[in-house]
Amino acid sequence: MTGLRVLAVDDVAPALEELRVLLEESPEVAEVATAGDPVSALRLIRDRPFDAVFLDISMPGLDGLELGELLGRMAEPPLIVFVTAHAEHAVQAYGIGAVDYVLKPVAADRLAAAIRRIRRSTPQGEGAARAAAAVDALAVIPVELGGRTRFVPRADVRFVEAHGDYVRLHTPSGAHLVRIPISRLEEHWTHAGFVRVHRSYLLGIAAVQELRSDVSGGLLAHTDVGDVPVSRRHARGLRDELMAAAARGDFEAGSS
Structure with a gap:
């Protein structure tokens, strides 16, 4: 099973760098790209496929929830994990199809749990889960x-x-x-x-x-x-x- 291709999006440079490092340390992740704003993120997503996007919510212009809604309209949308300091948006985030909602500061074990959810939600992961369930x-x-x-x-x-x-x-x-x-x-x-x-x-x-x-x-x-x-x-x-x-x-x- 190939590693995940993920995109991290955050307008705060230190937070983005911390998230990038944590993602790169995961054995499940093969490639990490970063974007400092939603517009740059959309350009990257248009140019190449990603399995998942890790989105901050509070960003100038287009916020993370709005970007998540846009991604959900794609023919083959990436999975979405919100990474934010604000707990109050969780219901809305899951309402637009997020697979997880991670609060800052991000703990490595909590991020690992989010990555496991992504893996289970990908086509390869769903197939593996079905096979595992058959012999569980x-x-x-x-x-x-x-x-x-x-x-x-x-x-x-x-x-x-x-x-x-x-x-x-x-x-x-x-x-x-x-x-x-x-x-x-x-x-x-x-x-x-x-x-x-x-x-x-x-x-x-x-x-x-x-x-x-x-x-x-x-x-x-x-x-x-x-x-x-x-x-x-x-x-x-x-x-x-x-x-x-x-x-x-x-x-x-x-x-x-």
């Missing part, structure tokens, strides 16, 4: 208990807790210990809405009911089967993921 043995986890095998659907799992080479799957019916590395579950479950929030925890975004502070000032994600600690390095990414899920309407029916 980890959509249901077999649990051995007392000589019997119980099958736990991924949809029932609220969060995963690592215990060495094992993980504990936390569900409304109880916790189930399984011999599998948490890194393997993360690899297979990211597309299903699970994110790493701590070195020992994988969390289902749809299961989060609220964020709380613990007695020491740390962050906890509250679910109907317990609280999950969120490390400082993952806190911003989790908030971004929750905001994106809310903007997409993922919580409208409530958590299962």
Whole structure:
């Protein structure tokens, strides 16, 4: 699978350079072009194809949302990720078809999540996702208990807790210990809405009911089967993921 060709657009030169460096460091990205204003971006997009465009919103003249709407009218539009300091435009951004909405300052792991979304949304990624879904043995986890095998659907799992080479799957019916590395579950479950929030925890975004502070000032994600600690390095990414899920309407029916 070939690397992504992406365009970064921002009228603030230091922010544009920082985004360029982060994009170039991604193993999923093969080519990064930059533009300091929407008009220059349109010229580049007219002259050569891009898989995705990373757009700032607040720019003079044509802002990022207006540019995104123009790109959406193309016969073969690039995917759009908004990169902005303003959280209030998320609903509008997803309304015009953005695949992600990343808040500044941009964290490398949060940008990596956006790139994974782009990859899954490209024709090659969609084909790979369909192929993976056809053989996704980890959509249901077999649990051995007392000589019997119980099958736990991924949809029932609220969060995963690592215990060495094992993980504990936390569900409304109880916790189930399984011999599998948490890194393997993360690899297979990211597309299903699970994110790493701590070195020992994988969390289902749809299961989060609220964020709380613990007695020491740390962050906890509250679910109907317990609280999950969120490390400082993952806190911003989790908030971004929750905001994106809310903007997409993922919580409208409530958590299962």
